[in-house]
Amino acid sequence: MPTPPTLDHPTFAIVRAEFGDARLRGTEFRGQSTLIVEPGDLHRVMRFLRDDERCAYDFLSDVIGIDYLGYPAPTPGRFAVVYNLCSYPRDDRFFVKVFLDPSLPTDGVEEDPALYLDSVTDIWPGAEWPEREVFDMFGIRFRNHPDLRRILTWKDYPAHPLRKDYPLRGRGERERYRVVDRTDA
């Protein structure tokens, strides 16, 4: 049985004191601390993390989507989005994580009202393309995103390919893709 993580990163205490009403959890692994917030609290926590000078996370390094379908350890939700934050003034790295559960079957591309998060592009404009990638790969949409389109696959791609229920070799998109020949080009 692994020892429970020690949550001694100073940001935990600051965020707890500021958001007493929010449901916050934390994890720590190999010196990397992750704050787990509820989807509804995400945007205000993120804004606080950038604006408060004790936190000052002014650099969003990356936005990471994860699908935990069938993961060996229990997780609070099927999908997770992890925000990788850096503070240049304090030279610190911190992770914020949100869990989401789908309300529709996940093998298609229907818009799922449960898979929505508030975009952080108004806090860090650099979140624009990473969030588009999360949308493209996992079908998690972002409210108030300036330009939420697919980025790596094409517009009509019939799936979100990094979901765990999408097979490695695809569902035959390459074989069945419409071919344009000279007669109708």
Place this chain on the structure above:
Amino acid sequence: MPYTLTPPDPFDIDAESTEYLEGRVDTGDRWVLNFGPQHPATHTTLRLVLELDGERVARCTPHIGYLHSGFEKLGEHLDYNQYVTIVSRMNYLSPIANDICWHHAVETVFDVEITPRCKAVRTIMAELARIQDHLLCVGAAALDLGAITGFLYAFNPREKIYDICDLISGQRFHPDWTRVGGAMMDLPDEDLFTRMVTDFIREDLPRALKDLESLVLRNKIFYDRTVGVGAISREDAVAWSLSGPVARASGVRRDLRKDEPYLCYADNWDGQGAEAVSFKVPIAEAGDVYARFQVRLEEIRQSVSIIEQLIDRIPSGPMNAFTDSKVTRPPKSEVYSSIEGLIQHFELIMTNRGWEAPVAEGYGANETANGELGYYVVADGSPRAWRVKTRPPSFINYQTISTMLEGHMLPDVVAVLGSLNIVAAELDR
């Protein structure tokens, strides 16, 4: 026939949904130019839809994904050693830097401390990769702006780096050299390795750098075409998540080698109190295309000084960490001559065995030539990662191109593209 002005649905772009240029005066003379996906100045395959006002870029919509080949999906199906062959193909200008970064992230999650010898050789190779990348970037920038000589002078010395990769791994282009806890093998001939590296950094490279600087940076035409072009302020660079030489050219003081030190950039890297390698992080203030190339050339010099500090004192000892543990592959001599070595080899090679990874996730990042390259590894206890997310510096840097190009002339597009050093294989993965 010229392009139709304001066609109803030009090239089925969704440029209209982007609001990069709110408030810009529309003179009604706009036309749309499709740049790429196949174009010599895009280097690989990427597409820009440029909405032009005369010859001025009013709006630029990048479209990427032409080279998307599901690297991260593959990462969930290949084990921690196999996936190195895939990451190597991301930034193919400096493939070995990807290898080193990938296994740095895996070793962070596994909590493996690699040996001093491995750290020193990895640092040397990482710096050679930086030189390799910057040489091509600066040379190709000259090529894009119409000067082929600089490109040739920069390209020649890269061949020597390929020779060194060939020596240590048996492959020139994609070495796939690192393994969990070490490397695929020890240096086959340390004297030869040292001699090749020193010959390169003392003879070939200084000459090439001198030529390159006078051919490119001191070239009046190059100067006129790059100074003040594509400038981005320090605040914007941080807000837009820029990293690497592009950010440092805007005055961002950030280099992971200093700020989150790893390998020989950290103090006490050999466990006996060795000091971190000393080098300076070049910073420019202008933030324009010219400053980015200045920073890159200066970084090559700093890389040379790092290699000079290490090349004559590569520690002896094993290359792979903990040869009696279950993490690294034993040397071939042990596999063929002892039963323990054979067992351990098969424990890692057979598909139903392998590592006992923790059920946890972690992030490891290196400062590569283009900026912060990182891997977020979600491990599930099996020999294959559950999820591998790359933080590709090209991808993050490239999203600023629309803002950088606003209001610039059409020929500046090529200059800005070259200065960001976009590698489409890393962009699309």
